[in-house]
Amino acid sequence: DAMVIQNPRYQVTQFGKPVTLSCSQTLNHNVMYWYQQKSSQAPKLLFHYYDKDFNNEADTPDNFQSRRPNTSFCFLDIRSPGLGDAAMYLCATSGPGGGTNQPQHFGDGTRLSIL
């Protein structure tokens, strides 16, 4: 089945130690999103790619960066994680054609813990 896969499902890192989360998709969708979801809260959009065009949300901290080397893969880099960055990180895709009036397909997330 076509899907969105996030690895790893659980990630533990130390305070200030860079960490990378990965997402892959077999849907061939041109839009990929990264969300942060804290406990009992709604997902909050960090940024998204429309093809290779990167779109950062205004309130996304500089500590968060992303790479999309090809259609299938997208990475979330947290340069210096703080305790407040502990959360579930969700990757999603939409397409074909993308745009904001298409359903999003989510992975099951990576739960990040900061020691």
Added chain:
Amino acid sequence: GENVEQHPSTLSVQEGDSAVIKCTYSDSASNYFPWYKQELGKGPQLIIDIRSNVGEKKDQRIAVTLNKTAKHFSLHITETQPEDSAVYFCAPYSSASKIIFGSGTRLSIRP
């Protein structure tokens, strides 16, 4: 900016009864209205959606109704079952391409 409100925040219904969740948005140019279901430890999954040229859409026990004049849309679940227990999010899409999720509704089905 866009404002999205979702009510109620928690909802407990007897198995077999109906559940209704309401989402209110502020951007009159919004044209796509999805509902997502999130089970524990999983990502949100689309369960039903509606576009602005349609007033109601039904898929078995699940329906969505849209009132564009009043700027709200609602999720209706009939004959609720234990597997309907989850958190539900609305996510109306605004013309500014900004995606905002509602605050979520935790639905519990009592046996």
